[in-house]
Amino acid sequence: MLSSRSAGTVEATLPVVGAAIGEISQVFYRRLFEAHPDLLGHLFNRGNQANGSQQQALAGSIAAFAGALLARPEERPDALLARIAHKHVSLGITEGQYEIVHTHLFAAIAEVLGEAVTPEVAAAWDEVYWLMANALKALERGLYAQSGLAPGEVxxxxxxxxxxxxxxxxxxxxxxxxxxxxxxxxxxxxxxxxxxxxxxxxxxxxxxxxxxxxxxxxxxxxxxxxxxxxxxxxxxxxxxxxxxxxxxxxAPSGDVVLDRDDAPLLLASAGIGCTPMISMLASLVEEGSSRKVIAVHGDRDQTRHPFRSELGHLTGKLADAEIHVWYERPLGEWPKDRTGLVDLTGPGAPAIPSGTRAYLCGPLPFLRAVRAQLLDSGVRAADIHYEVFGPDLWLQQAS
Structure with a gap:
């Protein structure tokens, strides 16, 4: 996908660009909002801009995409891009906005890297950008069409x-x-x-x-x-x-959706991350599923656990389901092996069947810990799907 001429230049300059990508992202957003102040108020999350997480996510996605092109030049990394495309469609992003991003992103690269941005370097990274942008545009066109929506009309x-x-x-x-x-x-x-x-x-x-x-x-x-x-x-x-x-x-969006087959399921959540899991459980009950289901949740205590009663009610209606809940500071009597953070490898952990497909949702530390535990338990990396609220700061690690 990436031309051989550009591949060599990108490979040679990726360490320099990667080291500066955080600063480039900050300059990019400053330039973007100076030129289009309405975007900060009406499109971008002001909280994520204030705490820097949006800048980190942009930097991580660009670096991850460039790295994927170099590592697997014959493949388009759609798994990496799908999450971004769904998010863009949920916001009503249209193709013309990629031109706006290109203008201010490359101005930011030139401002930060200065004379290091030779015509050859600029052309190579321009190719990376448009490969990523055009791939996203294609994915987003498909998502709009699938939903029966005109681009941006969400x-x-x-x-x-x-x-x-x-x-x-x-x-x-x-x-x-x-x-x-x-x-x-x-x-x-x-x-x-x-x-x-x-x-x-x-x-x-x-x-x-x-x-x-x-x-x-x-x-x-x-x-x-x-x-x-x-x-x-x-x-x-x-x-x-x-x-x-x-x-x-x-309209509803998102690429972390329940697969329709007979594979055993593990649904793991922490805090408000239980919401997509409750939706999945309700769907399984509605269709009368006989799949093996292991529901795992971690929370501060019983009073902070959303949908606590629904979790028991829904799993009770399934033919083969079990619940495993950990509380950091449980109220009243609570098993010691279920006190603290979720631990799928310690005493009292559920037996995870071969071929299990796992869905995770919660804060990044929870996602990283549980994913590592599942890998240690023999679950294939390809069978571990995750959803994180806010900018995805884990794309390059979990893709």
Whole structure:
């Protein structure tokens, strides 16, 4: 895919570009927002910009893509790109925006690297960018077509018809389209983007996993995050959005979805990461699945565990399912071997059948730890799928 001439240049300059990619990302976003200030208010997550995680994710994805091109030049790394494409479609990104990104990204590269960016180096990295951008555009065209949507036309107005307080810091919203038309089809494990208008006029967007399969409605759950601007959208949803009010919501997206076969399943989550797992369990119950299912969850304590009762209720309806829960600071009587962090290799850990397909969702430290435990238990790397909330800072390690 990468021309032999450019491959040599990229290989030679990847250490230099890789070492500077974090600074390049910062300069890129500064230039982008100076030229298009509306993008910071109405498209990009201000919390992720403030804490630097979006810059890290951009840097990691570019470096990972370039590395994949060099390591496997005959393959297009679609597994690496699929997650980005789904996220872009959930935000309504269109092809013309790749030109905007190109302009400011290459200006940032020139600003940071200076004279090191010779015409040959610029041409080689331009090739990398357009290979990545065109691959994403192709994937996104397919996703839009699959959803029956015109590119960028992902938003609909929904009305909140119910809200449920799951825990002190988690609330579930049940919403119906305001136009009365059917809800778009979503698959277990997918998420929706939710756009809210904040007091300063910014229309900020966040993604929330579908947390169930109600007839004719969408259901998603929101954990109140701390900090400003990190938690500004979740706080607004908790405090200002009640029954009868309206929200702008995208069509469901996401590449971490339940496979439809007979392989044994392990669904592992921590904290609010339980939401896609609850959606998957509800789907398995609905179809009367006989698959072996191991549900694993880790949380602070019983009161912080969202959907705790639903977890037991759903697994109880399956033919061959078991639950394993760890609490860091359990309240009352609780087994010692289930106290602390999730441990799938220690005493009392579940027996994981051969051929198990695993789905993980939670904070990055949890994902890394559980993935390592599963690999040690004999689960194939290709059979471990993960979802992380916020920018994916793990693409280059878990792809």
């Amino acid at each position: 938003w609909r107005t929904y009305r909140v018809v119910a809200r449920y307080q799951e825990t002190d810091d988690v609330v579930t919203f049940l919403v119906l389209p305001a136009d009365g038309l059917p809800v778009p089809e979503g698959r277990p494990g997918q998420y929706v983007s939710v756009q809210v208008e904040l007091p300063d006029g910014a229309r900020q967007i966040r993604q929330y996993s579908l947390s169930g399969h109600p007839d004719g409605a969408l259901q998603f759950s929101v954990k109140r995050e701390l900090g400003n601007p990190l938690g500004e959208v979740s706080h607004h949803l908790h405090e200002a959005i009640g029954v009868g009010l309206e929200l702008r919501i995208s």
